[in-house]
Amino acid sequence: MPIVSPIKPPNPLVDGRQSERAMLVRRGVQRLFLEMGATILPELCLVTGRRADLVALMKNGDVWIIEVKSSIEDFRVDRKWPEYRLFCDRFFFATHPDVPAGIFPDECGFILSDGYGAEILRDAPEHRLSAPTRKALTLRMARTGAARLMAAEMAGIAIQPVDGESE
Secondary structure (H helix, E strand, C coil), X not given: CCCCCCCCCCCCCCCCCCCHHHHHHHHHHXXXXXXXXXXXXXXXXXXXXCEEEEEEECCCCCEEEEEECXXXXXXXXXXXXXXXXHHCCEEEEEECCCCCHHHCCCCCEEEEECCCCEEEEECCCXXXXXXXXXXHHHHHHHHHHHXXXXXXXHCCCCCCCCCCCCC
């Protein structure tokens, strides 16, 4: 089996499981968190096997999880979201203007996204991670991010340094 293939591999940063609408919500949320100085990683698999839509590492080391919901039905069928609270300091739902904010629980944060930006309309209550969980989760984020970067480079995707990174 050849090591080098003449066929360019697919983009490892896009997995195709999310709807176009969910991807727009995600993009707006990512832009908001970038403005906040956070680092955000989409589709992070947690130790339980669940996959968080977005996991943000804030400037102060806090971990926030954002669950993207693209429709009322998407929210109604999801019963796994309470498990995510064990892996974050704050938990948020994010959606777009066509989904009514009132369906989301008051005990969770709420972010509204239009695809070009987003706004936190309700802050999430804080529930601090234990030190061992924080360390394990931060290490998982670092390893996953590094593996994705390496896969992107191997696929020929040019990766540019972001502001604040030393050359």
